Amino acid sequence: MPTEVAVMIFESMDSLRDVMATIRTCRKAYKIYQKCTAPIAKVHILRMLDTSHFKLPVMAMASRDVDATKSVSIKKFFDQYIRRTGPWPASCFSMEMVKGLPSFLHAARFLVVDMFKGRSPQGDDSLDASPTELARAVDAVCMFETASNLFHRLPGADGELMGVAPYPEMEKDFWAMFSSREWGHAQTVADLLWGCLCCVIHGQWLPRQPDPSDTEGLCAGIGYKYPDCRCAEHHGVEAFAAMAGAENLYKWTTWYSTNDHLPHPIPQHLKAFIAPLQPDPNNEYYKDLPDQCQGTQRLSIPRFQLDDNVLDEEVIKALTWVPGAAKLFNCRGAELRGFPSLEFWDKETLEIYKEQWRAMYHDTMGDYVSDDDNAT
Numbered sequence: 340m341p342t343e344v345a346v347m348i349f350e351s352m353d354s355l356r357d358v359m360a361t362i363r364t365c366r367k368a369y370k371i372y373q374k375c376t377a378p379i380a381k382v383h384i385l386r387m388l389d390t391s392h393f394k395l396p397v398m399a400m401a402s403r404d405v406d407a408t409k410s411v412s413i414k415k416f417f418d419q420y421i422r423r424t425g426p427w428p429a430s431c432f433s434m435e436m437v438k439g440l441p442s443f444l445h446a447a448r449f450l451v452v453d454m455f456k457g458r459s460p461q462g463d464d465s466l467d468a469s470p471t472e473l474a475r476a477v478d479a480v481c482m483f484e485t486a487s488n489l490f491h492r493l494p495g496a497d498g499e500l501m502g503v504a505p506y507p508e509m510e511k512d513f514w515a516m517f518s519s520r521e522w523g524h525a526q527t528v529a530d531l532l533w534g535c536l537c538c539v540i541h542g543q544w545l546p547r548q549p550d551p552s553d554t555e556g557l558c559a560g561i562g563y564k565y566p567d568c569r570c571a572e573h574h575g576v577e578a579f580a581a582m583a584g585a586e587n588l589y590k591w592t593t594w595y596s597t598n599d600h601l602p603h604p605i606p607q608h609l610k611a612f613i614a615p616l617q618p619d620p621n622n623e624y625y626k627d628l629p630d631q632c633q634g635t636q637r638l639s640i641p642r643f644q645l646d647d648n649v650l651d652e653e654v655i656k657a658l659t660w661v662p663g664a665a666k667l668f669n670c671r672g673a674e675l676r677g678f679p680s681l682e683f684w685d686k687e688t689l690e691i692y693k694e695q696w697r698a699m700y701h702d703t704m705g706d707y708v709s710d711d712d713n714a715t
């Protein structure tokens with residue numbers, strides 16, 4: 340069988356399991372697979388992802404192989420992915436990514452999907468998240484996943500998180516590579532991840548309070564005592580939430596919803612992460628890192644998302660102001676529900692929202708006239 344035909348067969352297979360089963364039963368197929376692994380991997384990865392939103396998930400997977408304690412390893416990743424300006428060759432993809440992506444994507448989508456619930460004018464779920472809206476939110480999760488792997492996680496599958504990056508200047512360089520639009524997405528998702536961790540800390544996934552006798556819990560772990568716990572306000576907790584990893588947050592939130600106690604590793608991970616931050620409680624480096632880096636670039640067009648269906652920044656600014664929303668909707672009294680997911684909306688979603696709003700308030704609908712227009 341010609342190599343080209345074999346590669347096409349591998350690429351057309353439904354799953355990695357089918358690929359592995361084939362190469363285990365045919366020596367020639369195995370040799371072809373070994374020779375053409377990257378192109379096969381690329382096809383399988385692009386099948387899992389929106390073609391406009393594949394770069395950041397791929398970087399989240401590729402960064403797992405980086406040693407955060409070695410600048411050479413980080414630089415190699417920068418050159419391979421972050422600084423690449425042309426099309427991504429097959430060498431940017433691997434079968435390890437094919438293995439890791441499904442569980443990561445499942446976790447990331449689980450964490451962000453609630454942002455889009457209840458965003459219709461009626462406050463119900465009639466405006467579900469579209470695939471591209473979810474992809475944008477997942478991309479923002481990927482930005483933190485990549486930053487964690489590059490700068491804050493020791494090597495190994497269960498590498499310990501480090502509160503202080505060994506190479507902070509390279510971390511700033513990483514964030515400076517993103518556009519201002521990608522930054523807005525990242526900031527929104529950072530707040531979301533922080534909220535997920537706070538839910539785990541305070542037991543909000545179940546109608547009960549944490550056990551005040553639990554001396555190993557998160558609250559006690561960073562020096563606060565229940566019921567006067569203010570651990571969620573510690574800047575290290577917010578940074579830890581962003582760097583903990585989507586699959587860890589997914590595991591902790593879903594685990595805690597069906598069990599009586601916190602998963603044992605969380606207090607140890609959290610204490611180790613924030614320990615070097617304790618001497619300076621006013622240190623906001625991790626919390627406000629994107630804000631600090633934003634001044635280093637002026638790009639408003641996302642560098643890693645080939646997506647022109649997202650709302651324009653000017654439209655978003657107008658919608659966050661009630662008179663602006665009313666004027667845009669051409670309907671007096673219009674307002675926009677759905678924050679914080681607005682950053683991720685499709686243009687079509689806004690049109691549907693406008694129609695639903697006008698249909699719901701048809702009796703008060705009329706051409707909107709602003710006070711400024713009246714004055715003239």
